[in-house]
Amino acid sequence: MIGGPLQAAVDAQVASSMATVNFINAVGFVEEDGKKTLVMVDFTHERNDVSDTGSAINKKVYVKVPLLAMLPIPSLRIEHVIIDFNAKLNSVESSTVSDALGVSAEVKGGWGPVSFKVSASYQRKSVTGIEVKKEFALNVNVKAVQDEMPGGLEKILGMLAA
Template sequence: MPNLVPELNSLDFNVYVGGPLQAAIQAQTAASMATVNFIQEVGFENDGDPATVDSLRYVDFQYKKSVPNPHFGKSAADLAAEGLPPSTDTANTYLENEVEIKVPFLTMLTIPSLRIDEVNIDFNARLSSTETRNVSSEFAASAELGINYKIVNFKASASYKRNTSQGVKVDKTYNLGVKVRAVNDELPEGLSRILDMLEDSIAAVA
């Protein structure tokens, strides 16, 4: 039986194992850069001037809100004592106010934060050897007959050749399976704190 160790040593494991790992690292780097680009493109107003800082993008909401009328039931004398005009509404229990809310756009979206959680590489190499033996035979014959009155000449020749060759044939079968599991990871601590501060900046202006 042949020694298959040299055949195994000839396998380039840097390609079969290192290749998928390198691809996973590049994918993780691309995912991180996608998060950065998403924040820059979506969360900020680009003014086209690299010398100035881009302003944060806000979304404005306007709606009507009913609030208790603080002057309900007051008399004209009460209004005058408080320095309020006589036209102040004192008849309605509730008043409608126009309310405007400015919300940072980033706080309304799910920021992509993809992380490769697990990489499984299954590499199987199957080497099988087969001993081969080839035998070939060659046979050749010739004959000559000559008649010249009383003299008869006969010549014959024959040859036989047998060739035998043997060797070893190695069959190689490679199977490579890569399974990647990616999850939407939690936001980094710094980015999470920034979003918390942005949420605190949300204010309603009546």
């Protein structure tokens, strides 16, 4: 009961890492002629600047940025897992004994001989029972947070953006 949620947390962490890899491959790269190429976004804008002589000039600025540098990369990390396990067992044992005594008598008379009939019975009944009630509760609390970008990925994106 306790190992199952813990294994599920480990599996979720692996699935999260694979989702990050799949996101980077699906969004950040495009395949052209059998080669993976980084997806770039081009920006162009005009800027007013001052020339060396002090006169105003209008410059066109071109910026090329990797798409991955502009997006938050999903990277979830399980910060902690709390597993609470509660068990409650109730056991009740009961025993009942009952006695029953039965006596009957019958007398017949008339002109002839008298007949007399007596019967007796005794019955003892014993019942023993055990009742067990079980109650289990499992509470799993998982906290996942957006993880920091891995150092290697941060350096690669920094080189691409430069």
